[in-house]
Structures are given as structure tokens and as C-alpha cells.
Amino acid sequence: MCCLFGLIDYADTFTAKEKNRIIKILSTECEARGIDATGIAFNTESGLHISKRPVAAHKMWYRIPESAKVVMGHTRMTTQGSEKFNFNNHPFPGHVDKLDFALAHNGVLHNDNELRITERLPKTNIQTDSYVAVQLIEKENALGFDAIKKMAEKTEGSFCYTILDDRDNLYIVKGDNPMTIYKFNGFYLYASTDEILTRAVKKIGLKNYSKVNISCGDILKINANGTIEIQTFNFKDRYFGAWGSYYGFSSVDPYDYEAENLFIDEITEYAGYFGIDPDDVIMLLEYGYDELEIEEMLYDPLEMQKCISEIKLCEMMC
Numbered sequence: 218m219c220c221l222f223g224l225i226d227y228a229d230t231f232t233a234k235e236k237n238r239i240i241k242i243l244s245t246e247c248e249a250r251g252i253d254a255t256g257i258a259f260n261t262e263s264g265l266h267i268s269k270r271p272v273a274a275h276k277m278w279y280r281i282p283e284s285a286k287v288v289m290g291h292t293r294m295t296t297q298g299s300e301k302f303n304f305n306n307h308p309f310p311g312h313v314d315k316l317d318f319a320l321a322h323n324g325v326l327h328n329d330n331e332l333r334i335t336e337r338l339p340k341t342n343i344q345t346d347s348y349v350a351v352q353l354i355e356k357e358n359a360l361g362f363d364a365i366k367k368m369a370e371k372t373e374g375s376f377c378y379t380i381l382d383d384r385d386n387l388y389i390v391k392g393d394n395p396m397t398i399y400k401f402n403g404f405y406l407y408a409s410t411d412e413i414l415t416r417a418v419k420k421i422g423l424k425n426y427s428k429v430n431i432s433c434g435d436i437l438k439i440n441a442n443g444t445i446e447i448q449t450f451n452f453k454d455r456y457f458g459a460w461g462s463y464y465g466f467s468s469v470d471p472y473d474y475e476a477e478n479l480f481i482d483e484i485t486e487y488a489g490y491f492g493i494d495p496d497d498v499i500m501l502l503e504y505g506y507d508e509l510e511i512e513e514m515l516y517d518p519l520e521m522q523k524c525i526s527e528i529k530l531c532e533m534m535c
Contacts, residue, residue, distance in 0.1 A: 219307070219323045220247035220409045221379050221396065222290045222417075225387060227443030228403030233283035239406075239421055240281060240288055244274035246417040247408060250323075251294035254306040258319035258381050259285035265317040265383040267308055271300040286441065289381040291321035298344030305344055308381070311351040313358050317383040320354070322347035323409055324375035324394045332371060350378060365390055365436055366450040373453055377409065385441035391431050392452055398429035398437075405429070405439060492518065497525045504528060 222243045224236065231239065244255060255277045256269025261284050270277060274292050281288055291307035298305035308319035329346040332338065338352040350368055357364035360382055369378070369390050378390040389396060389407070397414045398407040401423060408414035418426070429445070431437050434452040439445055485495035488511070501511060501524075514521040 218250050218294050220250035220292045220413065221321055221323050221377060222247050222292070222408040222413075223379065223387070223406070224288045225405040225407075225439050225443070226286050226403070227405075227439075227441060229286070230403040233281060236281045236283070236285065236288065237279045240279055240290065241274075241277075242420050243406065243408060243414075243417040244277065244279075244290055244292060246413045246420070247290070247292040248274050249413060250409060251292040253295045254293040254300040254303075255291070256293075256307050256321070257281070257288055257290040258308040258321075259288045260381075260383055260385055261285055265310070265319060265381070267310055267319050269303060269306045269308065271303060271306060287381060287385045287387055289319060289321060289379050289387060291323075291379075296325055297346050302342075302344070304342060307345075307347065308379075309343070309345075309348050309351045311355055311360075313355055313360050313364075316360050318354070318360050319381045320347070320351050321379045322350060323377045324392065326350075326372050326374040326376065328371075328373040336371075346374075350376075354380075362436055362438070362446075362448045366448065369436070369450045369452070387439045389431065389435075389437045389439070390450075391433055391435050391437070393433050396431055398431060399426040400429050401426045403443075405443070493521060493525075500525070500528060 224239055226236065240257065252273040254269060254271045255274040256267065257279065258265065258267045259281060261282055289308060293300060293306055300306055307321040311318045311320055326346040326349060329349040332349050332353065336353065336356060338349065338356065341348065350372055353368040353371055354360060354364050357367060365380065365388055369392070375394050376392040377394040377396050380388040380390070395410050396407065397411040398405060399414060399418065406414060406418065408417065434449050436448045436450060437445060485498045488498045489495060498511065514524065
């Protein structure tokens with residue numbers, strides 16, 4: 218569970234100071250989904266820049282210049298590849314013919330090792346599953362709808378990708394992980410969940426926005442001038458694992474006990490990162506909560522503990 222976030226200031230609405238304040242507030246709100254590392258990517262006259270550190274967003278010092286129109290960000294909860302090695306953190310750099318890009322990923326991929334073999338991808342010291350998406354695009358030696366579509370259809374698991382090229386075009390590739398985009402007069406803001414983005418917008422002091430529609434299987438391109446293009450890809454709608462699939466459990470065959478056991482193992486392990494006892498997670502499942510509801514509760518561990526306590530109190534009284 219990580220968080221994607223960003224600003225697309227296509228009309229040059231903000232000063233450098235305002236941009237840094239917006240990104241600071243937005244990224245700090247995104248800590249609800251990851252505090253292990255924080256990173257951003259943006260363009261200046263000298264090219265694409267990536268700044269990332271193994272720290273929580275509120276500890277990150279942003280130095281975004283006024284010339285940067287698009288800022289693409291990521292807060293990370295480590296699942297594969299230690300955040301202490303900064304090359305494992307997002308965004309990741311990539312290069313195709315005469316074009317640099319940066320890629321960030323929210324989710325978990327389950328066939329990254331397989332793809333490295335079948336696609337004959339070059340070896341790298343990066344241990345993160347997400348990096349295979351960069352390598353697949355680089356293999357096409359192009360960055361556009363066709364190359365991104367091929368990448369998205371080859372990667373299996375849960376994902377939402379953001380990709381920024383050095384011409385200030387931002388691609389959002391939505392699998393089954395969440396994404397919310399708000400359009401204002403002259404700029405866009407986005408984050409992985411509506412709850413996070415709404416809180417950030419309120420703290421920034423912004424009003425009067427509309428929501429941009431984006432669905433599972435969409436590749437949305439926000440051009441440097443603020444216009445939007447959309448194409449689609451074939452998302453493999455099947456179970457990939459509990460926290461690798463935002464809606465995965467609902468698609469599990471009710472008689473697929475092996476998949477269900479995998480789901481329980483992964484969800485309890487993931488909740489453990491928040492200090493939640495595995496037995497309490499199983500209790501929530503037995504009481505009818507699904508994985509989506511449990512993830513939403515994990516955004517607020519105190520609220521989750523309150524719910525668990527109420528259930529236990531009810532059991533004692535019954």
C-alpha cells in the first residue's frame with residue numbers, strides 16, 4: 218500500500234513557494250499509505266529531475282522551482298526491496314529513444330521475476346518489483362499509448378502507474394488500485410484516494426473543482442497544455458493476491474481454498490505493519506468485513522482498534 222500524488226500546473230498558476238507548499242501538504246497527507254520513503258519527479262530547463270529519500274513525507278525537504286509545471290510523487294510502504302537503498306524507492310528513471318521518463322507504482326506485482334526471464338530483461342541492482350514496468354517500456358524503446366498498453370497487459374498484480382516524460386506529459390495507468398483526480402481552473406491535483414485528496418485540498422484552501430473520471434483499464438494522458446487523452450488496455454480481472462489486488466478477493470472462486478488461504482496470510486501480514494494482531498484481522502473477516510473495508514480502516518489504525526474493541530466487547534456481553 219503506497220500512495221501516488223501530484224500537481225499538473227499547466228496554466229502556470231502557482232509560484233515556486235506555492236508549489237512547494239501544495240506538494241508538502243499533499244505528500245504529508247499521503248503518509249497514511251506509506252512512510253518508508255518519499256520521492257518526486259519534475260522537469261526544468263535542464264531536463265527531468267528525480268528527488269527521493271528513505272524518509273516520511275513530512276521530513277522531506279522540497280525544492281521545486283517555479284519552472285516545474287508537473288510534479289509527480291510517491292510515498293512508499295516497503296514490500297520488496299529495502300527503502301534504505303535509495304535506488305529501490307520511487308519514482309524510477311527510464312529512458313527510451315531521445316526521451317527520459319520517471320515511473321511510480323502503487324500496488325504489488327506478482328510476475329516480475331517471470332517477466333525478467335521471459336522478456337530477457339537486463340539485470341539490475343534494483344530489487345523492487347515495480348521496476349520491471351520501467352524495463353518493459355524501455356524494451357519498446359518508445360513512450361506512448363502503445364508501449365504503455367503492452368507493459369500494463371504484461372504486468373500482473375495490483376497496480377496504478379504514473380509516468381512523467383521530459384516534455385511534461387503525465388500518463389496515469391489505472392489497474393485495480395485507486396486513483397482520484399481533481400481538475401481546477403488551470404491545474405490538476407491527484408492522489409491515490411479521494412479521502413486523502415479531499416483532506417489535502419481542504420488544508421491547502423482550494424475550492425471549485427471537478428472530478429476527472431478514470432476507470433480500471435484506462436490509460437489517461439494529461440498533456441503539457443492540460444488537455445486529456447484516454448485509451449484503454451485489457452486488465453486481467455482475476456485474483457492476484459490480497460494486497461496485490463484492490464478488488465481481488467471478490468473475484469476469488471469461493472471454492473478456491475488455496476487462493477483464500479493466501480489471501481488470509483497476506484492480509485494478516487500486511488495489517489501487522491500497522492501493529493494489528495493477526496487474530497483480530499481474522500475476527501474482522503469472520504464478522505463480514507472484506508479486504509477493501511479493512512484497507513480503508515488501516516488508514517486510521519486507531520479507528521480500526523476501536524472497531525475491534527467494540528466487537529470484542531459485544532462478544533463478551535453476548
